[in-house]
Amino acid sequence: MNIPSKLIEEAVEEVSKLPGIGKKTALRLVLHLIKQDAKATYGLSDALKNLRENITHCTVCHNLSDDTVCSICSNTHRDHKTVCVVEDVRDVMAIENTMQYRGVYHVLGGVISPMNRIGPDQLTIESLLQRLTGNQVEEVILALSTTMEGDTTAFYLSKKIKTLEVKITAIARGIPLGGELEYADEITLGRSIITRTLLEA
């Protein structure tokens, strides 16, 4: 792409590094910001800077959080005996949207995939197992994607958890989770949480 301004080119370069944004879209966004009041650009850059500097992970469930313990984990009205294991924050949001779940979460941060150099140690699995040893938790719900990596991770977790005194359940297969959020249908997801079944390990 031939951009006559170095300033615009640099901005386009940065914006197009975002996933799903090509050079053309990036240019459109940048030109849009130029047309707007300067406030719009500062609002955006300040919000991003603030986000980057202050966002953190909940030390209990590893969900993205503004504080060391997230709003779900610190909510005493929630059922802390039930932990729902998901891949990432988008899954937490999808399940929260159904309003059918009152327990807490554990965010793995992905699924096991040796090809991509992601093993149990790259995920928050050790922390989950520790959380479950304390006798506080009675049920673990596995809500992982139905990809092969999701299946492997679920199999692995169920074997690891089996030795602890915790009930393991799983939501129905075929429920879009783990990055497939755009297809998530709240009623189906909500139902599958209620009708979750005991996992045979």
Added chain:
Amino acid sequence: MYIEKLNVLNFKNYSSEEISFSPEINLVTGLNGSGKTNLLDAIHCLSLGKSAFSTQEQNLILTNQPFLSALGFFQKGNKSYEVRYDYQKGSKKVILLDGKAYDRLSDHIGRFPVVLINPDDQKIIREGSEERRKFFDQLFCQIDHQYLTQLMHYMHLLKQRNALLKEWKEGITKKDFVLLDSYDAPLIRLNDELHQKRKQYTQHFLTYFLLQYKKLTEDKEHMNIVYQSDLFKSDFPGLFQKNRERDQILERTTLGIHKDDFLFTLGEQTVKHYGSQGQQKSFVIALKLAQLEMMREFSKTEPILLLDDIFDKLDDERIHHLVHNIAGTTKGQIFITDARPERSMEIIRLLKREIRIFHIDKGKVI
């Protein structure tokens, strides 16, 4: 089923061409290097979603162009279908049916069956077991969509398991046998499922094959195809488990259907080592015609037959015999390429089917 019209844009040495075909016989002529095989490959791409010759989409794009697009108009059971194959450098290829892109490319496989016979096919006999697995897998995937899904799962899990073994060996991650179990359990199950299917389909295939081979040659030799697999050994799950130590040392999975082979025999000997040139050639053609018959049976549509340079180095009598056999095998659409069509024309005319002739010169139909 047949392809009515093909429109190619920047496909190999074709810049832009639209060609209407006969539903019966299409004879493609032209000098070597003019683009005869490329034309058949375009049809192959539309049918199987990939080239028969190149695994890199990049190589299919006309030099110095940014993208390619092949569009085929198919007739199948009195309905028209439009299949498009698009690839742009740096993007994923897309296959569209009637203007709608498939979510998964594998959903396209088997809908528009095509069988290609090409001089390269000799490698099914001459080269390693991978070529034979490729041949049979391509057939089984086209007739059984579940087989395709199972095979894709299997290959994916195998890659993951091998990556894990490699990381163990390199000491990148500590050995966690529960994780290895997480791969072994589904792999053992898929090994069994795929093995049962290969066994059953190979047996079915053999019946078609033997009939074809007999028709193609005067040969009295007894030809056979023997399916070989680790899964025939007793207690495969136990064996797989026992082999884990070895797998760790070698950093790969040493047992399983990815090691299967299909032994081609001639009496007591192997076709690879003892078959004459002629026997090997007939053997491969019989494999392909058997493939066509099995695909027809399962898909309930007549596959398109692409014959690339198969008359090369044959005398008139053998061409005659071969053409006669092919005509007896399929009433469907046939494409034939021949650099020297004078002789094959005479023989093909005897079939009394509609023949359309295309002269190709440097990627242009003239």
